[in-house]
Amino acid sequence: MRIVVCVKHVPDMASDPGFTADHRVDRDGVQGRLSELDEHAVEQALRVLDAAPDTHLTYLTVGPAAAAEALRRALAMGGHAAVHVSDDAIAGSDAPATALVLAAALRRLEPDLVLCAMASTDGGTSLVPAMLAEHLALPQLTFAAELTVEPGTATVRIRRDGSRATEELRATLPAVVSVTDRTGEARYPSFKGIMAAKKKPLETWNLADLGVPADQVGAGAARTVVDAITARPPRTAGTALPDEGEGGLRLADFLSGQKFV
Amino acid sequence: MAEVLVLIGHIEGQIRKPGLELLTLARELGTPVAVCAGPGLDAEVIRTLARYGAHRVHLVESGELEDHPVGWVQVLADLAATAPQAVLLESTPEGREIAARLAVRLGSGVLTDAVDVRPGPEGPVVTQWAFAAGYEVTARVVTGVPVIAVKPNAVAPVPLAEEIEPEISRSGLDLDEASLRTHVVSRAVRHSTGRPQLTEAEVVVSGGRGLGGADHFELVERLADALGGAVGASRAAVDAGWYPHTHQVGQTGVTVSPQLYVALGISGAIQHRAGMQTSKTIVAVNKDREAPIFDLADHGVVGDLFSVVPQLLDEIARRRR
Numbered sequence: 001m002r003i004v005v006c007v008k009h010v011p012d013m014a015s016d017p018g019f020t021a022d023h024r025v026d027r028d029g030v031q032g033r034l035s036e037l038d039e040h041a042v043e044q045a046l047r048v049l050d051a052a053p054d055t056h057l058t059y060l061t062v063g064p065a066a067a068a069e070a071l072r073r074a075l076a077m078g079g080h081a082a083v084h085v086s087d088d089a090i091a092g093s094d095a096p097a098t099a100l101v102l103a104a105a106l107r108r109l110e111p112d113l114v115l116c117a118m119a120s121t122d123g124g125t126s127l128v129p130a131m132l133a134e135h136l137a138l139p140q141l142t143f144a145a146e147l148t149v150e151p152g153t154a155t156v157r158i159r160r161d162g163s164r165a166t167e168e169l170r171a172t173l174p175a176v177v178s179v180t181d182r183t184g185e186a187r188y189p190s191f192k193g194i195m196a197a198k199k200k201p202l203e204t205w206n207l208a209d210l211g212v213p214a215d216q217v218g219a220g221a222a223r224t225v226v227d228a229i230t231a232r233p234p235r236t237a238g239t240a241l242p243d244e245g246e247g248g249l250r251l252a253d254f255l256s257g258q259k260f261v
Numbered sequence: 262m263a264e265v266l267v268l269i270g271h272i273e274g275q276i277r278k279p280g281l282e283l284l285t286l287a288r289e290l291g292t293p294v295a296v297c298a299g300p301g302l303d304a305e306v307i308r309t310l311a312r313y314g315a316h317r318v319h320l321v322e323s324g325e326l327e328d329h330p331v332g333w334v335q336v337l338a339d340l341a342a343t344a345p346q347a348v349l350l351e352s353t354p355e356g357r358e359i360a361a362r363l364a365v366r367l368g369s370g371v372l373t374d375a376v377d378v379r380p381g382p383e384g385p386v387v388t389q390w391a392f393a394a395g396y397e398v399t400a401r402v403v404t405g406v407p408v409i410a411v412k413p414n415a416v417a418p419v420p421l422a423e424e425i426e427p428e429i430s431r432s433g434l435d436l437d438e439a440s441l442r443t444h445v446v447s448r449a450v451r452h453s454t455g456r457p458q459l460t461e462a463e464v465v466v467s468g469g470r471g472l473g474g475a476d477h478f479e480l481v482e483r484l485a486d487a488l489g490g491a492v493g494a495s496r497a498a499v500d501a502g503w504y505p506h507t508h509q510v511g512q513t514g515v516t517v518s519p520q521l522y523v524a525l526g527i528s529g530a531i532q533h534r535a536g537m538q539t540s541k542t543i544v545a546v547n548k549d550r551e552a553p554i555f556d557l558a559d560h561g562v563v564g565d566l567f568s569v570v571p572q573l574l575d576e577i578a579r580r581r582r
């Protein structure tokens with residue numbers, strides 16, 4: 001079985017990311033990393049690989065030069081190979097254009113299972129996985145809290161906590177699956193894994209390699225525009241009083257004052 | 262005025278609040294058309310949809326959407342052939358996966374996690390929050406029929422002043438191969454806990470790792486009940502199995518924006534704050550003065566929640582006697 005995990009290089013939330021004047025996520029001067037949620041997708045792929053060693057596992061990213069770091073990090077966790085789609089024309093792409101490029105790469109990689117995370121931790125739209133499924137005419141099992149892959153019967157099942165119900169979904173492979181952080185803790189790369197990752201094949205493809213016309217991607221092809229971005233005023237800290245035996249009473253006073261009691 | 266397609270989620274004819282919120286927003290953009298399917302859609306349901314602005318109610322006569330939710334993409338793509346002003350859906354897992362696929366099929370732009378949608382000279386203007394609600398973003402769809410997924414609780418649902426008699430339209434559905442290939446094999450509808458829904462509650466009381474065990478969540482529940490609120494939890498508490506995942510507040514849980522948020526034994530990690538920092542008033546009880554939750558709290562108590570909360574509960578009870 002062939003698995004491709006789509007991973008994204010994102011600004012580390014801990015480094016307080018912001019936006020550039022032209023309304024893009026500011027990637028300069030902030031620490032980048034493999035999206036923490038994508039680590040859960042990598043983990044799920046590795047669990048399939050652990051159980052079925054004839055599985056072939058490739059990572060795929062679309063992004064600027066630095067995005068290769070996310071691929072190396074994923075390779076250090078395990079798996080076999082990586083593909084980095086990079087092209088200046090892709091800069092400023094929105095979710096549909098990103099999905100278009102990823103889908104073109106996936107057509108070449110021909111996976112049985114495409115794994116994504118439920119959302120990227122920067123843009124966080126959760127759009128890309130279902131868009132990939134649409135481009136590739138595949139079933140989509142999204143927001144999995146639990147994932148079961150049965151290579152023998154070529155079936156994949158998930159459980160997800162939706163807004164109204166907890167559902168169990170099933171599809172026959174090939175399929176696109178997105179996973180949440182509920183699927184289980186992601187492993188840390190071992191020292192051996194980090195060393196081995198340096199020798200694993202990492203290919204770089206551009207738009208011409210994929211036959212994607214440059215005018216279908218990038219800022220110029222974006223189907224949405226941002227008109228304004230404003231920093232919301234930070235909340236100001238109120239009082240924090242040490243409890244000297246009457247903390248509950250003071251809290252009751254506060255809540256009464258605000259008409260909650 | 263051009264129509265606005267609104268996908269209405271319901272459980273056996275029980276229309277949930279987010280659907281009414283969508284209709285409330287849709288009214289400002291154009292002529293709302295409520296699109297729904299499934300059992301239980303009786304005259305009363307149609308009246309409710311009309312009361313919140315649906316000029317037309319479109320009933321999809323197919324039992325298959327329950328098992329093949331991707332079929333909604335087909336339904337909405339067909340209806341969107343009339344070039345509506347926008348398609349509105351809920352920004353929930355179910356809504357977002359349809360929005361994404363629909364946008365590709367229509368060649369449209371799509372915006373998710375809208376906290377507001379207003380009419381503009383060049384189509385709907387959408388407000389979103391980015392980076393843990395640290396930024397406010399206004400954006401527009403510039404290509405195709407705008408597909409917009411709106412967060413539950415973005416606006417208060419407001420009924421129309423006068424009754425309208427909605428037009429009813431119906432269509433059948435012949436699911437295509439792409440839709441049939443995603444199956445829902447079982448569904449356990451969540452039943453009401455008797456407390457308000459987390460995303461709809463005016464008051465949310467959440468517990469974190471500081472609770473120390475599942476049994477102690479009773480304390481969180483008691484305070485929630487005393488304040489008429491819903492119960493939330495941090496991921497640490499959920500991961501420990503102390504409270505169901507569906508109550509998780511934060512980046513990978515639900516976003517809440519109540520009048521009052523009470524954080525008990527929660528440190529206030531960025532991923533938790535992402536789900537609650539737009540709350541009107543925030544109260545925190547935490548042993549650690551350095552916990553980041555105190556940077557947000559309007560009133561904080563630095564102390565042991567196991568003494569502060571029982572005292573608070575007694576005092577609330579005393580004041581109400």
Ligand SMILES: Cc1cc2nc3c(=O)[nH]c(=O)nc-3n(C[C@H](O)[C@H](O)[C@H](O)COP(=O)(O)OP(=O)(O)OC[C@H]3O[C@@H](n4cnc5c(N)ncnc54)[C@H](O)[C@@H]3O)c2cc1C
Nearest residue numbers: 469470471495496497511512513514526527528532548566
């Ligand atoms: C990709 C990603 C997504 C995430 N999504 C979410 C999310 O959606 N929601 C979420 O909540 N987290 C999320 N997290 C996890 C988040 O980073 C924190 O780990 C989590 O919020 C911590 O939960 P906590 O505050 O309950 O626990 P802790 O950080 O351990 O804090 C417990 C607090 O309780 C206090 N305490 C202990 N005992 C007492 C007592 N007796 N009385 C009073 N105070 C006491 C302590 O001082 C401490 O501040 C996510 C993380 C990642 C990487």
Ligand SMILES: Nc1ncnc2c1ncn2[C@@H]1O[C@H](COP(=O)(O)O)[C@@H](O)[C@H]1O
Nearest residue numbers: 006007062116117119120125126127128
């Ligand atoms: N540029 C990208 N490269 C590779 N995978 C991506 C990219 N953008 C999104 N994805 C995948 O799609 C998931 C959801 O992302 P998003 O739709 O941006 O929230 C991510 O967790 C990745 O698995």
